[in-house]
Amino acid sequence: MIVEDFLKNASWNRKDMISTQPLSLKDIDEIFSLADIFKASLKDDKAKLPYMKGRVVVNLFFEPSTRTRTAFEMAAHKLDADVISVVASASSSVKGETLKDTAKNIQALMADMIIVRHSCSGAAKYLADRLDIPVINAGDGAHAHPTQALLDAFTMREKFGGNFKEKKVTILGDILFSRVARSNIWLLKKLGVEITLAGPSTLVPKEFEKMGVKVCYDLPAAIADADVVMLLRIQHERQRAAYFPSISEYARVFGLNQRRQSLLKEGAFIMHPGPINRGVELDSLLADSDRSVILNQVTNGVAVRMAVMKLCMKAKYGE
Numbered sequence: 331m332i333v334e335d336f337l338k339n340a341s342w343n344r345k346d347m348i349s350t351q352p353l354s355l356k357d358i359d360e361i362f363s364l365a366d367i368f369k370a371s372l373k374d375d376k377a378k379l380p381y382m383k384g385r386v387v388v389n390l391f392f393e394p395s396t397r398t399r400t401a402f403e404m405a406a407h408k409l410d411a412d413v414i415s416v417v418a419s420a421s422s423s424v425k426g427e428t429l430k431d432t433a434k435n436i437q438a439l440m441a442d443m444i445i446v447r448h449s450c451s452g453a454a455k456y457l458a459d460r461l462d463i464p465v466i467n468a469g470d471g472a473h474a475h476p477t478q479a480l481l482d483a484f485t486m487r488e489k490f491g492g493n494f495k496e497k498k499v500t501i502l503g504d505i506l507f508s509r510v511a512r513s514n515i516w517l518l519k520k521l522g523v524e525i526t527l528a529g530p531s532t533l534v535p536k537e538f539e540k541m542g543v544k545v546c547y548d549l550p551a552a553i554a555d556a557d558v559v560m561l562l563r564i565q566h567e568r569q570r571a572a573y574f575p576s577i578s579e580y581a582r583v584f585g586l587n588q589r590r591q592s593l594l595k596e597g598a599f600i601m602h603p604g605p606i607n608r609g610v611e612l613d614s615l616l617a618d619s620d621r622s623v624i625l626n627q628v629t630n631g632v633a634v635r636m637a638v639m640k641l642c643m644k645a646k647y648g649e
């Protein structure tokens with residue numbers, strides 16, 4: 331009943347979830363509050379919640395995924411929806427079918443929602459503008475990964491006791507090609523977080539300062555003050571040139587290792603959206619240490635995605 335009451339009073343009216351950029355503080359609060367309810371119910375009860383009963387969700391992934399795809403599937407199952415996962419390499423897209431035709435055909439098959447991941451920035455918005463059913467962006471090129479940023483911020487909110495004010499987050503790594511970094515910058519700025527970007531200048535251009543963040547090339551200075559250090563892997567699949575001499579040099583100069591851990595503030599914690607390249611951007615022992623909340627992020631991904639899916643369904647279908 332608590333979910334019904336919450337939804338009756340919610341002001342959310344977005345059919346799609348494309349980016350964190352346009353979200354209002356009220357939108358963010360509604361996602362987090364509904365995710366709180368779903369997270370508590372996931373802990374207490376193994377039963378399914380009937381909030382998307384009879385609905386069909388199609389996962390349309392044109393790029394590999396472990397966490398995002400599985401979390402969306404689990405979220406849909408938990409909400410009692412039927413889930414179909416289309417693997418792009420085994421779909422008719424390899425025969426030349428366009429993204430729009432593929433998605434229109436899935437809609438014609440009476441799907442109620444599409445979750446899409448694609449290597450092209452703008453792919454999710456392109457579909458959202460052309461489909462009647464809700465579209466959720468599970469990552470589009472280097473542009474956006476909104477549910478990742480939402481689960482990251484939800485995890486920080488738990489650790490911060492709900493208060494983001496004056497908190498400092500350093501995002502370290504390949505910012506240039508990272509949809510996770512952009513989505514987190516848009517979201518965390520709204521929440522009042524002070525953000526520092528760090529990494530090699532080739533992957534962290536000064537232009538990012540226009541987003542209202544600090545750019546710092548001095549690693550000890552970038553991490554010393556942080557409440558959170560979020561590591562990002564090198565996105566080799568999006569890079570068309572060499573941005574640094576070698577992986578071992580990157581690890582030596584910009585990796586968060588045991589030695590640099592001593593520079594972190596007491597209580598500072600480590601985040602990573604995954605997949606981790608252990609020993610490159612993050613030391614393996616640190617990834618598994620008490621400072622790490624990486625697996626909390628993954629767990630929170632289910633409740634946050636349940637909330638996003640349910641709110642978008644309500645906006646479209648009124649239920």
Ligand code: CP
Binds near residue numbers: 399
């Ligand atoms: N964080 C993330 O998007 O991981 P996957 O690529 O495994 O989905």
